[in-house]
Amino acid sequence: MVKLQMNKKNILILVGIIVIALMAVFFYYQKIQSAKIAAQEKNIQPKNEMSVDAGVKKDMDRTIYKTGFSILAPLGWKEFGEPSEFNAMIRNEKEVINDAEANKINFKTYYSATGFRLSKRNFSDYVKNFKTNIGKNKNITSVKFNNEKNDKINGQPAILLEYEGTSKGVLLKIMTVFIKGISDDVWQISFNTVKENWDQDKKIFDKIARTFKLEK
Numbered sequence: 001m002v003k004l005q006m007n008k009k010n011i012l013i014l015v016g017i018i019v020i021a022l023m024a025v026f027f028y029y030q031k032i033q034s035a036k037i038a039a040q041e042k043n044i045q046p047k048n049e050m051s052v053d054a055g056v057k058k059d060m061d062r063t064i065y066k067t068g069f070s071i072l073a074p075l076g077w078k079e080f081g082e083p084s085e086f087n088a089m090i091r092n093e094k095e096v097i098n099d100a101e102a103n104k105i106n107f108k109t110y111y112s113a114t115g116f117r118l119s120k121r122n123f124s125d126y127v128k129n130f131k132t133n134i135g136k137n138k139n140i141t142s143v144k145f146n147n148e149k150n151d152k153i154n155g156q157p158a159i160l161l162e163y164e165g166t167s168k169g170v171l172l173k174i175m176t177v178f179i180k181g182i183s184d185d186v187w188q189i190s191f192n193t194v195k196e197n198w199d200q201d202k203k204i205f206d207k208i209a210r211t212f213k214l215e216k
Contacts, residue, residue: 066086
């Protein structure tokens with residue numbers, strides 16, 4: 001009888017030890033998990049901040065891809081009119097213009113890019129012919145050529161032509177960039193803005209022009 005009571009007592013002590021050990025393991029596990037969660041919250045940036053930053057970077061520079069070429073559309077510039085896969089017409093939708101005549105016709109600074117066949121003409125002769133024809137164009141009057149220079153755009157021969165003229169009562173300053181194609185073709189990018197915005201827009205025009213790339 002004494003031996004049986006001793007066995008029961010030993011069993012109870014053993015069960016108590018096991019329970020205490022299990023509780024210790026449980027609390028230790030909880031402590032480790034809490035520490036891990038705290039470390040993660042400290043080191044990881046909020047998801048909202050990361051998504052906003054990523055969105056801004058994505059919107060700052062956008063490349064327009066067309067048949068035969070690609071070109072930059074800066075932040076706030078969007079395609080308009082009836083562009084096709086062969087040409088691009090892109091304007092600055094967020095621009096504020098103070099010119100009253102320009103606002104009457106809802107004018108916005110814009111550029112167009114398209115390709116033409118040289119038809120065996122010399123590249124420089126093509127530009128000379130353009131200058132002759134623009135002076136005869138009824139849509140723009142009082143044309144005055146200001147500057148012309150030879151350049152290269154992504155390795156291709158180019159000519160930058162700056163001029164001004166009046167269209168629908170609005171005094172415009174224009175930069176047309178001619179880029180020699182790979183074969184019997186020439187690419188033409190025409191940038192248009194009001195004269196008062198020329199100094200600030202010219203830098204943007206130059207940046208856009210130098211992103212022009214022929215796509216084989």
